[in-house]
Amino acid sequence: NxxxxxxxxxxxxxxxxxxxxxxxxxxxxxxxxxxxxxxxxNSDRDNTWSQAADMQIEFCLAQxxxxxxxxxxxxxxxxxxxxxxxxxxxxKSSATGGTDPWDTTQYLNMWTVSAxxxxxxxxxxxxxxxxxxxxxxxxxxxxxxxxxxxxxxxAPFDGGRTTTHEVGHFLGLRHIWGDGxxxxxxxxxxxxxxxxxxxxxxxxxxxCGSVDMVQNYMDxxxxxxxxxxxxxxxxxxxxxxxxxxxxxxx
Ligand code: ARG
Ligand code: ZN
Ligand code: CA
Numbered sequence: 047n048x049x050x051x052x053x054x055x056x057x058x059x060x061x062x063x064x065x066x067x068x069x070x071x072x073x074x075x076x077x078x079x080x081x082x083x084x085x086x087x088n089s090d091r092d093n094t095w096s097q098a099a100d101m102q103i104e105f106c107l108a109q110x111x112x113x114x115x116x117x118x119x120x121x122x123x124x125x126x127x128x129x130x131x132x133x134x135x136x137x138k139s140s141a142t143g144g145t146d147p148w149d150t151t152q153y154l155n156m157w158t159v160s161a162x163x164x165x166x167x168x169x170x171x172x173x174x175x176x177x178x179x180x181x182x183x184x185x186x187x188x189x190x191x192x193x194x195x196x197x198x199x200x201a202p203f204d205g206g207r208t209t210t211h212e213v214g215h216f217l218g219l220r221h222i223w224g225d226g227x228x229x230x231x232x233x234x235x236x237x238x239x240x241x242x243x244x245x246x247x248x249x250x251x252x253x254c255g256s257v258d259m260v261q262n263y264m265d266x267x268x269x270x271x272x273x274x275x276x277x278x279x280x281x282x283x284x285x286x287x288x289x290x291x292x293x294x295x296x
Pocket of ligand 3: 231232233234235236238239
């Protein structure tokens with residue numbers, strides 16, 4: 047609990063065709079989703095889990111750039127790259143064909159790109175760097191079609207929840223199943239144990255002796271199936287914000 051924390055965001059759009067050069071409306075729709083999901087004002091919230099909480103974290107497109115000039119919080123860059131490797135972070139540096147971050151202690155940097163692969167494996171929706179990582183590569187990256195909820199978005203990941211999930215990682219959340227079998231910890235006490243991710247919308251799925259929280263943003267459910275972070279996840283994210291290297295909101 048405490049004050050609402052507002053995080054300034056810069057979105058770096060890197061595109062290899064006109065469709066990928068997403069509209070300001072698509073970008074704003076992602077900011078809207080983040081604000082709804084992190085304040086629990088999302089219209090699909092329900093009362094299935096009493097641990098569900100308001101994170102008291104808000105997001106806004108930056109209005110001042112690192113040089114002190116007015117900005118809409120969006121940068122745009124054309125590139126011939128049609129898929130970016132998540133292990134290389136090349137989209138995060140102009141020296142490797144991407145866009146340099148704005149001061150990562152002051153802004154949450156988001157990059158949208160043509161597509162993502164993990165050492166050649168395609169189909170990655172997005173990825174994030176955890177707190178405490180290299181300042182030069184801090185932020186979140188999403189495929190352009192998994193960013194926002196209007197415009198060039200692809201079902202069933204067309205509700206902006208990929209970015210909600212990645213910002214959860216950026217603020218220190220692990221996957222809800224702890225990335226391991228029963229007993230693997232996500233370091234959050236009020237999320238039920240689970241033995242693996244759930245895809246689609248497996249409501250009622252049971253593992254490790256309890257019902258899985260498939261509605262949590264940190265599972266792998268479809269966007270329309272997710273609707274909550276918990277009070278325990280709130281404590282973890284806010285502690286990371288208040289104690290970490292990210293100063294913008296403070
Ligand atoms: N890092 C995950 C992936 O790339 C993101 C999962 C997001 N899930 C969602 N429903 N949007 O697969
Ligand atoms: Zn994840
Ligand atoms: Ca847990």
